[in-house]
Amino acid sequence: MIDMTAEKKLPKELCDLPLTPMIDVVFLLNTFFVGIQYRALAGELEARLPKTPGVVSRLQQEDELFDNHIWVEVTPSGPWTPKTVTDPRTGRVTLAGDMQPVLITVNGQPVGDFDALQYELSSKRMQLEAEGKKPLVILELDARLMFQSVVSAVNAAKKAKFPSVSFTPPAGVPKP
Amino acid sequence: MKFYGPFENDEEVSMNMTPMIDVVFLMTIFFLASAALSVGGQDSIELPTASEARLAKRLNPDSITINIEAVGGGAAFAVSGRGYSYGELLRKLQTMAEAAQLLKKPPPPIILRADFRVPYKYVQQLMFDCAAMGIQVFDFQAVGGEEISR
Numbered sequence: 001m002i003d004m005t006a007e008k009k010l011p012k013e014l015c016d017l018p019l020t021p022m023i024d025v026v027f028l029l030n031t032f033f034v035g036i037q038y039r040a041l042a043g044e045l046e047a048r049l050p051k052t053p054g055v056v057s058r059l060q061q062e063d064e065l066f067d068n069h070i071w072v073e074v075t076p077s078g079p080w081t082p083k084t085v086t087d088p089r090t091g092r093v094t095l096a097g098d099m100q101p102v103l104i105t106v107n108g109q110p111v112g113d114f115d116a117l118q119y120e121l122s123s124k125r126m127q128l129e130a131e132g133k134k135p136l137v138i139l140e141l142d143a144r145l146m147f148q149s150v151v152s153a154v155n156a157a158k159k160a161k162f163p164s165v166s167f168t169p170p171a172g173v174p175k176p
Numbered sequence: 177m178k179f180y181g182p183f184e185n186d187e188e189v190s191m192n193m194t195p196m197i198d199v200v201f202l203m204t205i206f207f208l209a210s211a212a213l214s215v216g217g218q219d220s221i222e223l224p225t226a227s228e229a230r231l232a233k234r235l236n237p238d239s240i241t242i243n244i245e246a247v248g249g250g251a252a253f254a255v256s257g258r259g260y261s262y263g264e265l266l267r268k269l270q271t272m273a274e275a276a277q278l279l280k281k282p283p284p285p286i287i288l289r290a291d292f293r294v295p296y297k298y299v300q301q302l303m304f305d306c307a308a309m310g311i312q313v314f315d316f317q318a319v320g321g322e323e324i325s326r
Contacts, residue, residue: 020195027202034210082293084222143297147244147290150299151224151318158228170300 068133070107070124072117074153075142077103082146100149114152121160140168221245224292226318236285239315240272244290244298251290251298266305273309285313 080100104111106120121137128135137157141150157165221243242265243254253265260268273283286306290299303314 020199023199024195024202027199027206031202031206031209034206141296141300143295143300145296146292147294147296147299148224148292150296151226151292151316154316155226155228155318158226167300167303169304170297 068128068135070121070128070135070137071140072121072137072153072157073105073108073140074145074149075103076144076149077101080146082148099152100146102145102149104153114156117153118156118159121157121162125160125162135162137162137165138168139165143170221289221291222293223289223317223319225320226316227320229318229320238276238281238284239287240269240284241287241289242302244288244294244302246291246293249295251294253302262302265302269306269311270309273311277310283309283311283313285315286311287315287317289317 078101082100104113104117106117106124109120111117111120125135137160139150139153139157141153154165240255245252245254253260253262255265255268269286276283288299288302306312306314
């Protein structure tokens with residue numbers, strides 16, 4: 001007699017492939033790696049603006065109305081074409097070679113580069129704090145600068161332990 | 177000859193719901209996370225580098241991320257994957273600032289995702305037009321901070 005139940009008699013553990021934990025783990029790994037990849041793009045630098053455009057201006061600094069202000073001016077010092085390099089693994093494009101050449105001054109005194117700017121801001125902050133004043137960095141940035149130079153200036157202020165910075169208005173905005 | 181049907185024994189047939197719910201929830205989390213993280217990630221913006229850039233401690237649901245792409249010597253603006261002319265963008269921001277004012281909430285903070293090659297004049301103009309609307313807090317997105325470039 002032919003045994004019609006032969007198929008049913010196979011050991012159960014040979015037939016069942018546990019798919020559920022496998023899918024669980026695959027999705028967890030996917031979520032983890034997607035999260036890790038984008039985590040590398042989420043850094044932020046905070047900047048604050050004066051309440052009314054034009055309220056903070058060079059005129060006020062010259063009149064010494066605010067002696068706690070540290071005035072930073074950054075202008076491009078010559079023509080520049082950014083050279084970039086692409087990471088073959090991530091496809092990310094970054095600056096290669098020199099940054100945009102800039103001229104930086106702090107309260108009218110020239111400083112060499114963004115590292116020197118950080119050092120200068122740090123010493124000015126300590127000096128003003130020793131006098132019991134709350135220092136404020138005001139960035140007067142030339143409209144021809146690349147955004148990287150703007151971020152570098154903000155970065156230098158952050159490194160010098162200024163929690164936030166202010167910006168002067170664009171040329172043409174009426175000043176008080 | 178005796179045939180055995182599939183359900184002739186005494187075992188109760190039931191569907192195991194727990195692993196199914198497990199997988200459904202995991203899939204939901206995966207798709208939600210990947211959708212949220214991919215916003216703004218499909219453009220050609222290359223962020224500037226800054227060693228002090230830090231991860232936001234918590235995401236502000238009211239914040240607006242403005243993407244600024246370098247196009248030739250100019251800039252192209254986009255919010256949530258949709259391109260805007262500068263005038264349209266300002267109108268949108270004005271509407272959002274007014275809505276926040278009506279709800280007695282602070283104006284929405286702006287997260288600027290600008291390409292490192294964008295001329296500052298475009299960012300500067302946007303920042304000061306925003307300041308005129310009462311939007312004063314900006315976060316510049318950047319890469320290269322110690323905490324984020326492991």
